[in-house]
Amino acid sequence: MTTIATTNPATERVEQTFDALSEDAVDRYVGRAAEAFASYRLTPVGGRAAWMSAAADILDEEADRIGAMVTAEMGKTFTAARAEARKCAHACRYYAEHAEGFLADRPADAEAVGASGAYVRYQPLGPVLAVMPWNFPLWQVIRFAAPGLMAGNVGLLKHASNVPRTALFLEDLFRRAGFPEGVFQTLLIGSRQVERVLRDPRVRAATLTGSEPAGRSVAAIAGDEVKPTVLELGGSDPFVVMPSADVAAAAEAAATSRCLNNGQSCISAKRFIADIGVADEFERRFVEAMRDRTVGDPMDEGTDVGPLASEQGRADVEALVADAVGKGATVLCGGERPAGPGWFYPPTVISGVTPEMRMFHEEVFGPVASLFRVRGVSEAVELANATGFGLGSNAWTREPDEQERFVRELDAGQVFINGMTTSYPELPFGGVKRSGYGRELSQEGVHAFCDAKSVWIK
Numbered sequence: 001m002t003t004i005a006t007t008n009p010a011t012e013r014v015e016q017t018f019d020a021l022s023e024d025a026v027d028r029y030v031g032r033a034a035e036a037f038a039s040y041r042l043t044p045v046g047g048r049a050a051w052m053s054a055a056a057d058i059l060d061e062e063a064d065r066i067g068a069m070v071t072a073e074m075g076k077t078f079t080a081a082r083a084e085a086r087k088c089a090h091a092c093r094y095y096a097e098h099a100e101g102f103l104a105d106r107p108a109d110a111e112a113v114g115a116s117g118a119y120v121r122y123q124p125l126g127p128v129l130a131v132m133p134w135n136f137p138l139w140q141v142i143r144f145a146a147p148g149l150m151a152g153n154v155g156l157l158k159h160a161s162n163v164p165r166t167a168l169f170l171e172d173l174f175r176r177a178g179f180p181e182g183v184f185q186t187l188l189i190g191s192r193q194v195e196r197v198l199r200d201p202r203v204r205a206a207t208l209t210g211s212e213p214a215g216r217s218v219a220a221i222a223g224d225e226v227k228p229t230v231l232e233l234g235g236s237d238p239f240v241v242m243p244s245a246d247v248a249a250a251a252e253a254a255a256t257s258r259c260l261n262n263g264q265s266c267i268s269a270k271r272f273i274a275d276i277g278v279a280d281e282f283e284r285r286f287v288e289a290m291r292d293r294t295v296g297d298p299m300d301e302g303t304d305v306g307p308l309a310s311e312q313g314r315a316d317v318e319a320l321v322a323d324a325v326g327k328g329a330t331v332l333c334g335g336e337r338p339a340g341p342g343w344f345y346p347p348t349v350i351s352g353v354t355p356e357m358r359m360f361h362e363e364v365f366g367p368v369a370s371l372f373r374v375r376g377v378s379e380a381v382e383l384a385n386a387t388g389f390g391l392g393s394n395a396w397t398r399e400p401d402e403q404e405r406f407v408r409e410l411d412a413g414q415v416f417i418n419g420m421t422t423s424y425p426e427l428p429f430g431g432v433k434r435s436g437y438g439r440e441l442s443q444e445g446v447h448a449f450c451d452a453k454s455v456w457i458k
C-alpha cells in the first residue's frame with residue numbers, strides 16, 4: 001500500500017497524509033477527462049492561450065507561497081523552489097504565445113500528390129496520463145502540461161507519492177486559471193493503480209519522467225495497448241574540461257550543476273572528465289567550490305544545498321559511495337552524512353572511480369561527483385559515452401574543432417558547450433539510449449501529443 005504523504009525532509013516530520021482514490025473514483029476522473037476532451041479539443045487556441053497566461057500570472061504572483069510548499073515537501077531550497085515556480089510561469093507564457101504557430105497547418109506539395117490542396121493538420125490525442133517525479137514537482141508537470149494542453153489534450157496527473165500538496169495545487173492552478181472542468185486533474189493514486197488507468201481505452205497516451213524501471217513498466221503496458229509514450233528517464237551526464245577552457249568558470253559551473261536541486265536533477269553533470277593538461281587546476285578549483293557550498297535549512301536563503309528528498313534516497317547515495325570507497329576510490333571532500341535530523345548529504349567529490357564500481361555505471365541522485373582524467377578529445381568522448389545513459393552533456397573548450405567534435409560525437413539529447421545543461425521551453429528536451437525517447441518542450445513538445453493528419457483535397 002503506497003503512503004501518500006507530505007514529509008518534510010529537513011525535519012523528517014510527517015505533516016499530512018492523504019488517502020489514495022478508490023477505483024470507482026479513478027473511473028469518474030477518467031470519465032470526466034474524456035468528457036472534457038470532447039469539447040476542449042474544439043476550443044480555439046486563442047482561448048487556451050488566455051487560460052495559460054492566467055496560469056502564468058498565478059505562478060508569478062504566488063511564487064513565494066508555492067516555493068515554501070515545495071520546499072516543505074521535497075527539501076529543495078526555497079530560493080530554488082521559488083525560481084522553479086517562475087520558470088513554470090515563463091513556460092506557460094511561452095506556449096500561450098507560440099502554440100498557435102506550432103499548431104498551424106503545414107502546407108505540402110499538392111501538385112506532387114495529384115491534389116488541388118494538401119497539408120498536415122496537428123490534432124490532439126485525447127486524455128494523456130502524466131506520471132511525474134518529485135524532484136522538480138512543478139516544472140516536470142508544466143513541461144508536459146503547458147504544451148500538451150495548448151495542443152488541445154487533457155491531462156491526468158499521477159504525481160510522486162511524496163508531493164501530494166504540489167500535485168493538488170497543480171490541479172487547482174489550472175482550474176483557477178479558467179481551464180474547463182476536467183481538462184487537468186490530479187489522481188492521488190499509488191503506482192499499482194497506474195496500469196488500470198493506462199489500459200483504460202479513454203486514456204490515449206502517456207508521458208513519464210522518472211526511473212528506468214518505472215519507464216520500462218509504463219512503456220510495456222502502453223506498448224501492449226498500442227498507445228504512444230514519451231519517456232524521460234535518468235542521466236549520468238558528462239562534463240568535459242579541455243585545456244583551452246576557462247577552468248575557473250568551468251569549476252564553478254561544475255559545482256553548481258552537481259549541487260543543483262540538492263544533487264537530484266537528471267541533467268546535473270555527474271561525471272567530470274578533465275584533460276590531463278588542466279586536470280590538477282580543475283580538481284583543485286572544483287573541490288574548493290564543492291566545499292564552499294553551504295548545507296543547511298532549505299528555507300534559509302543563504303543555503304545552497306538542502307536535504308535529500310527521502311531517507312531511502314540518502315541511503316542509496318551512501319551505498320554508492322561506500323561501494324566505490326570499498327573498491328579503492330578516494331574521497332576528496334564530503335562523503336559523511338552530518339549528525340542531526342534531516343536527510344542531508346554533503347557535496348562530495350570522488351576520484352579513482354573505475355568500471356568495477358557501481359558509481360561508474362549508475363546515476364548518483366545526490367551531490368556526489370566522480371572525477372576522471374583523460375588525454376585528448378578522443379579519450380574524453382570515449383569515456384563520456386561509456387554509459388548506458390544519454391540525457392545531457394557538457395563540454396568546455398574554446399577550440400572550434402573540438403566544439404564540433406563534441407556536438408557531433410557525444411551520445412546525448414543535449415550538448416552544452418562552455419555552459420551547464422539546463423532545460424528551456426525554447427529548446428527540445430529528452431534523451432537517447434537508456435535516458436528515454438521522445439522530446440518535450442519547444443515545437444517538439446507540442447507535436448509529441450498530436451496526430452499529424454495528412455489532408456488531401458481535390
Ligand SMILES: O=CCCC(=O)O
Nearest residue numbers: 135265266267422423
Ligand atoms: O530532473 C530532470 C529535469 C531537470 C530540468 O528539466 O531542468
